[in-house]
Amino acid sequence: MRRFAIYPGSFDPITKGHEDIVHRALTFMEGIVIAVAHRATHEKRGLFSIDERVELIREVFRDEPRVEVTAFTGLLVDFARRRGTNLVVRGLRAVSDFEYEFQMALMNRKLYPELETIFLAPDVRYSFLSASLVREIAALGGDVSEFVSPTVKDRLEAKYRELAR
Ligand code: PNS
Numbered sequence: 103m104r105r106f107a108i109y110p111g112s113f114d115p116i117t118k119g120h121e122d123i124v125h126r127a128l129t130f131m132e133g134i135v136i137a138v139a140h141r142a143t144h145e146k147r148g149l150f151s152i153d154e155r156v157e158l159i160r161e162v163f164r165d166e167p168r169v170e171v172t173a174f175t176g177l178l179v180d181f182a183r184r185r186g187t188n189l190v191v192r193g194l195r196a197v198s199d200f201e202y203e204f205q206m207a208l209m210n211r212k213l214y215p216e217l218e219t220i221f222l223a224p225d226v227r228y229s230f231l232s233a234s235l236v237r238e239i240a241a242l243g244g245d246v247s248e249f250v251s252p253t254v255k256d257r258l259e260a261k262y263r264e265l266a267r
Contacts, residue, residue, distance in 0.1 A: 106133035107189035107220065110178050113138050114148040115254050116159045117236055119228035123193040126222050128168055134191065136163075137181060138173045149237055149261060161253045179214035188214070194221040195229045 107127060113120060113136070127134050136159050140152045150158065152173045163169040174181040182190065190210065192203055207219035223229075231249055240246050240258040247255050 105131055105189075106135060106187055107131050107191045108135045108137050108178070108182055108185065108187060109191045110137040110139055110174070110181075111192075112141075112148065112233065113155045113159060114150055114233050115155060115236070115250065115258065116162055117228070117231055117233055117250050117254075118248075119193060119195070119224050119231040120233075121162060121251070122224045122228055123191065123222050124163070124166075124169060126224075127191045127220070128166075131189070131191075133168045133170065135185060135187075136169060136171045137178075138171070139178070140173050140175045142175065150257075154257070158254055158257060162251045177213065179210050179217060182217060183214060188216040188218060190217060190219045192219055192221055193224050195224060195231070 109120075109124060109127065111120065124134055124136065138152055138155045138159070148155075156171050156173050159171045163171065178190065182188065190207075192207075194200065194203055203219075203221065207221075210217050210219065224231075228249075236246050236249050236258070239249075240255075241262055246258060250258065
């Protein structure tokens with residue numbers, strides 16, 4: 103069986119930090135399924151719709167056949183079981199991420215004992231980067247070209263122009 107891992111997240115929108123994690127994971131995995139979580143219980147809807155996030159990620163990885171992009175609803179462990187893998191990749195930027203990530207990894211393992219979460223450290227250039235900061239900078243007219251791919255930058259600008267109308 104092809105060894106692949108799921109890389110789950112909100113990806114609102116995908117940043118160069120996320121891209122970096124995928125490239126790192128592909129150095130030792132045969133494939134990565136980027137899974138955009140659709141959280142019905144989340145009261146905040148986010149900036150991009152789930153379909154828009156999926157479309158943006160597909161665009162970013164259009165030349166990388168080892169990456170599949172999809173959305174999922176419900177529990178991550180159920181999605182992982184359905185897809186036939188016990189491997190999950192997450193990026194760990196700083197100590198501040200650790201508590202949340204550790205809690206999630208152990209809870210997921212409780213729900214699916216064979217599940218392993220692989221934490222990868224991003225390039226130091228992205229260790230302070232988050233999608234929420236990118237959204238805020240873009241919303242206030244700042245330049246995000248260092249932090250997101252050109253497609254994402256264009257869509258962010260278009261989105262905020264649309265919202266300002
Ligand atoms: O990018 P994020 O917002 O930090 O990603 C969090 C995510 C989507 C990975 C997490 O919330 C998740 O796995 N959600 C799916 C629902 C689920 O399984 N919840 C229980 C986690 S222990």
